[in-house]
Amino acid sequence: MNAPNLQETVDKVRTWAIYRGLDEADPFKQMLKLMEEVGEIAAALARGDMDEAKDGIGDVQVVLTILSMQIGTSIEACSGIAYNEIKDRKGKMVNGVFVKEADL
Incomplete structure (x- = not known):
């Protein structure tokens, strides 16, 4: 199975969200949804x-x-922004x- 193109998927999510008015909804409630989805990942793992x-x-990608x-x-x-912050980062496991x- 070929993985879908990420940009195409993001664009579809945007269209889906706009159609439902989610793009103008409360970001604090969206943050709660994000925590719910992260919890579901933890439970699955x-x-x-x-x-x-x-x-x-x-689901987290959609919410974000x-x-x-x-x-x-x-x-x-x-x-x-995040990549530019980490791209030259050094550290260790x-x-x-x-x-x-x-x-460290």
């Missing part, structure tokens, strides 16, 4: 259910796409977690 974890990751719209930006812009150099 705890059960070893990778299909549900994948679904949860996709909508949240970014609600605050007047885009998921692409936010991803670019500690107990299976990457710790940035400044925190």
Whole structure:
């Protein structure tokens, strides 16, 4: 199965959200939805259910796409900001977690 193009999927999510008025809804409520979805990922991982974890990751992407719209930006812009912050980051793995150099 070929993975769908991420940009096409994000664009479809935007259209879906606009059609339903979610782009103008309360970002604080969208943040609550994000925490709900993250909790579902954690529960799926705890059960070893990778299909549900994948679904949860996709749900988080949808929620973040909508949240970014609600605050007047885009998921692409936010991803670019985050990548520029980490692209040259150095650090090391500690107990299976990457710790940035400044925190070592």
